[in-house]
Amino acid sequence: MSTTIPAASAEVRAQVPDRSGKKPGITDRARKERTLGWMLAGPAFFVMLLTTGYPVLNAIWYSLFDFRLTDPDGRSFVGLGNYITILTDGLFWRQFGVTAAITIVTVVIEFVLGFALALVMHRALFLRKSVRTAILVPYGIITVVSAYAWQYAFTPAYGFVNPLLGTDRDWFGGTVPSLVVICLSEIWKTTPFMSLLLLAGLAQIPNDYLEAAKVDGATAWQRFSKVIVPNMKAAIMVALLFRTLDAFRIFDNVFIMTAGANGTETLSFLAYRQTITRVMIGLGSAVSVILAILVVLIAVLFVKGFKTNLAQQKGA
Amino acid sequence: MNTSRKGQVGWIIGAILIMFYALLPVAWILSLSFKAGDDINNQKFWPTNWSFENYDIVFSSDLFTTALRNSVGISLIATFISVVLAMLAAYAVARLEFPGKSLILGVALAITVFPIIAIATPLFNLWRTIGLYDTWLGLIIPYLSFSLPLSIYVLSAFFREIPWEMEQAAQVDGATAWQAFRKVIVPLAAPGVFTAAILTFFAIWNDFIFGITLTSSEAARPVPAALAFFSGASQFAQPTAPIAAASVVVTIPVIILVLAFQQKIVAGLTNGAVKG
Known part of the structure; x- marks a missing residue:
């Protein structure tokens, strides 16, 4: 779903210090600026809070109840019971494994492929505009459409992939082949986004660096690993x-x-199935909350990991 | 840089491969949409006979046409509200000093990483209670939750680039405040607003989770959700080819926007990342 990259830290840093710097006795002007700031940003802020804050609190609240929509009177408080049920269920861990596997496989392939695409887009002098236009098509296409395109391509009855590979494999008959096709669709649709971000990072590297490395006799691989990658750490992260x-x-x-x-x-999908299909609101909400916590955890680990990495880089 | 002819040949081959990569699945779904009847089973990439039959099926089915109307209407309204609110907020963020500015950006960032399914399922409950389930408004409101942060980030990245001094310069030269805004700032800000609108529209147009969790009928079901429930001409016919035709129809607006605004879209996507 992510479609662009927020630059929160940059915006916070970009605050002009001299205006808010006049601390003693807020000037009339500063007070007016405050009021205007909140008048302009307030509506968007409160809409965001209402549309997200309410559902989030609601999910946390219901996750503490044994609550099934078809049996509203049977609702009872179970504390962390739902969480214990989920975390002790082998099915949850299996699905966690599937999700983690999809994440790792797709992101690694997207990163390698995206880097290759970015390098080509950066270096090719001809067809530059056509390539960038073509690459935006997967980005803009509806994910559901991408899913159908790949599913049909691999369906034995009418897909072109099996005749091409000379097999009659039933791609949707087992876990691994199904996941392969799912990952292919995911990779196809989202690699362009990755490559455009990497391209933006590439464009930031001064050409002199590469020229200097070349003069010093660095091979293409050395230039890539020693000059290009370290200089675009932020974009990569x-x-x-x-x-x-x-x-x-x-x-x-x-x-x-x-x-x-x-x-x-x-x-x-588990969160969806529990809540919408089985109308187990309590259990489904708990799955949603766990998913949200995991996402936040990944974000924190990522930022931490990259920070130490960057620090080491500077220390070396 | 390697500008020798030999070096460029490699990059050009790379460029052609990229275009092949990007367009092959689109060509495939396009080809499928022209396969009539049993031609779908020809096990070839292209149709034996090109036929518009599937488009007839799709456009004579209420399921698809109402979904298309829902999708276009809901996406446009939600994009408009989102961009207008975000424009005001992004101006404040880019231009003004006020306490709580980083709070606003932090909340927006937190929302973009939050799983949509975790927002959709509680709304499923609430909407049923207060009667917003299966209505346009019932989708427009949740769409704002993820489109607002997106619009705010794209717009504030653009607004920070605008040389705002020019406004004062125009006023010094004798323009009124309104004229300075209208003649100087609006033309500078318009491309950014436009880009934010395109990216926001893409994000909303693509939504599937809210579409399937918060609707149950043709009253509000958008295209991606309708595609998942599409059953073709009769209950028994294979819906594959009609789904392909419907997919092509909803991909056309994306391709038109991409062709027309390639540079703006790329700039909008990467602006924030580079500055970060």
Whole structure:
């Protein structure tokens, strides 16, 4: 779902210090600026809070109840009971494994492929505009459409993939082949986003660096690993972080292609099935909360990991 | 840089491969949409006979046409509200000093990483109680939850680039405040607003989770959700080819926007990342 990259830290840093610097006795002007700031930003802020804050609190609250929509009177407080039920269930851990596997496989491939695409887009002098236009098509296409395109391509009855490979494999008959096709669709649709972010990072590297390395006799691989990659750490981190968080929430491709059959269910799908299909509101809410906590945890680990990495880089 | 002819050949081949990669699945779904009847089973990439039959089926089915109307209407309204609110907020964030600014950006960031399914399922409950389930408004409101942060980030990245001094310069030269805004700032800000609108529209147009959890009928079901429930001409016919035709129809607006605004979209996507 992620479509662009926030730059919160930069914006916070970009605050002009001299205006707010006049601390003693807020000037009339500063007070007016405060009021205007909140008048302009307030509506958007409160809409965001209401549309997200309410559902989040609601999910946390219901996750503490044994509550089934078809039996509203049987609602009872169970504390952390739902969480214990979920975390001690082997099925949850299996789905966690599937989700993690999809995330790791797709992000690694997207990163390698995305880097290759970015390098080509950066270096090719001809066809530059056509390539960038073409690459935006997967980005803009509806995920459901991408899912159908890939599913049909691999369906034995009418797909072109099996005749091409000379097999009659039933791709949607087992866990691993199904996951392969799901990952292909996910990778195809989201690699362009990754590559455009990496391209932006590439464009930031001064050409002199590469020229100097070349003069000093660095091979193409050395220039890539010693000059290009270290100089675009920020872009790499942003691209990896956002794609990882997004991949962990995978839902559309799974829903369309297998609907969770053959052990392809992911955590988002589990939350959906518990709440909407089985109307187990309490249990489903708890799954949602766990999913949210996991996403936040990944984000924190990522930022921490990259920070130490950057610090080491500077220390060396 | 390697500008030698030999070096460029490699990059051009790479560029052609990328286009192949990006367009092959689109060509495939396009080809499927023209396969009539049993031609779907020809096990070839292209149809034996090109036929518009599937488009006839799709456009004569209420399921698809109402979904298309829902999708276009809901997406446009939600994009409009989102961009207008975000424009005001992004201006404040980019131009003004006020306490709580980082709080606003922090909340927006937190929302973008939050799993949509975790927002959709509680709303399923609430909407049923207060009667917003299966209505346009019932989708427009949740769409704002993820489209607002997106619009705010894209717009504030653009607004920070605008040379605002020019407004004062125009006023010094004798323009009124309104003229300075209208003639100087609006033309500078318009491309950013436009780009934010395109990216926001894409995000909303693509939504599937809210679409399936918060609707139950043709009253509000958007296209991605309708595609998942599409059953073709009769209950028994294979819906594959009609789904392909419907997919092509909903991909056309995306392709038109991409062709027309390629540069703006790329800039909008990467603006924030580079500055970060």
